[in-house]
Amino acid sequence: MRTTPLDLIGNTPLLRLTRLTTGLAPGVEVYGKAEWYNLGGSVKDRPALWMVRDGERRGALRPGMRIADATSGNTGIAYATLGAALGYGVTLALPANASPERIRTLRALGAELILTDASEGMDLAITTIRELVAGQPERFFYPDQYSNPANPQAHYETTAPEIWAQTDGRITHFVAALGTSGTFMGSSRRLRELNPQIQALAVQPDSPYHALEGVKHMASTRLVPDIYNPAAPDAVIEVRSEEAFAMARRLARREGLLVGISAAANVAAALRVARELEHGVVVTILCDSANRYLSERFWEDSDLIEGAGI
Amino acid sequence: MAITITIPTALRQYAGNNATVALEADTVGALLHGLIEQYPTLGKHIFDSGKLRSFVNVYVGDEDIRYLQGEATPLKDGETVSIIPAIAGGR
Known part of the structure; x- marks a missing residue:
């Protein structure tokens, strides 16, 4: 059997x-989908691959063109990984205060980076890339994950059927944080087709000012993703940033799972759901691994000597 | 002493939609407490049980107060204090 890098998505x-x-x-059973097993190390490989393949099919992405977007996060790493594997150049705009690990990872994968003024945040990175693409539309493919239906479609076609098969159709609750909302929208649509009784629950930060990287506070943002339908979640579960930090430490120290902050927020929410049940199979998404966040200060807190088994 | 404090986009809705607020204070702690006295609904977003939430980034000029004296960091007239987003770049 021959395996190519893209088969690892x-x-x-x-x-x-x-x-x-x-x-x-x-x-009650609780499961997490280990998305750091993807080629680029996060759940974002799925939508990035679907958007790139969709661009190729529509003729919007042709040989010799570059993939361009504004992202310093996992989507950027997914584009850089896929671009390298498929032979497309990648140009990304990101705020200059993006973490050094991110910048080094993107450069190591050969991406061209445009660092924008940190104090202007993501908005300036987005306008910068939009102007670049508008000026040379023949040269750049702009996937625009917030508006691209291929983003949720990736989860409709892969994430949800995988979960269905892996739980032998027993899943009762699906819990996922909203960022672009692609994971939640695509997976929940497919899971409800398979079993209309499944509860799909969205995870949100408690405040617009939060530390859940990759998660968007939908109630306050001025840029609600086009792919998001606020009527889709059966309920919204709010997680405080501190709760996600503590869960990240517990997952590392009590399950041996080093996961990122949004994954930890998902688990915190999934366990809250699970505690209310007598019977059920609760599934959430472990979006990425902790190795992208190891410089964060919260790992140094030692609130969990309890149960360390020493 | 008049100090200018800059408010990140995510918090402006709790600060009268202001991007900056000018207040009198001689330490960072006094400044932030003055700010939430003026805008009480802002309080729970940056403080937890009277302490600054761990992920809230506050800078005096270009310096993170974690590497200065935290909330006790003294302020000089005309200095700018910034609350900056908790996530660098993101998504």
């Missing part, structure tokens, strides 16, 4: 949490 493991779930009713 999707078909990620579904991990059962066994140690953080000890207080739950015996009929």
Whole structure:
């Protein structure tokens, strides 16, 4: 069997949490989809691949063109990874205060970076890339993950059917944070087609000022993604940044799972849902690994000597 | 002493939609407490049980107060204090 790098996108493991779930009713199971197993190390490989392939099919992305977008996060790493694997150049605009790990990862993958004034935030990065693309439309393909239906479609076609198969169709609750909303919208649509009883619950930060990287506070943003439908979630679960930090430490120290902050927020929300159940199979998304956030200060807090088994 | 404090986009809705607010204060802590006295709904977004939430980034000029004296950092007339987004770049 021959495997190419792109075959490493999707078909990620579904991990059962066994140690953080000890207080739950015996009929309740909690699972996390280990998305750092993707080629580029995050869930964003799925939409990035779908948007690139869709661009090729529509003729919007042709040989010799560059993929251009504004992102310093996992989507940028996904574009840079895919661009390298498929032979497209990648140009990304990002605020100059993006973490050094991100900038080095993107450069290592050969992406061309335009660093914009940090104090102007993502908005300036977005306008910068839009102007660049508008000036040379023949040279650049701009996927625009917030508006591109291929983003949720990736989850409709891969994430949701994988979860369905991996739980033998037993999933009762799907829990996922909203960023572009692609993961939530695409997965929940497919899962409800497979079983209309499935509850799809959206995770949100408690405040527009939060530390959940990659998560968007939909109630306050002026840039609500076009692909998002506010009527889609059965309920919204708010997670404080501190709760996500503490869960990231617990997952590392009690499950041996080093996951990122948005993944930890998802698990915090999933466990809250699970605690209310007598029976159920709760599935959430572990968006990426902690190795992209190891310079964050919150790892240094040692609130969890408890149960360390020493 | 008049100090200018800049408010990030995410918090402006709780600060009368102002991008900057001018206040009298001699330390960063006094400044931030003065700010939430003026705009009480801002309080829970940056403070937790009277302490600055751990991920809230406050700068005096170009310096992170974590590497100065935290909330006790003294302020001089005309200095600019900035609350900057908790996530660098993001998404």
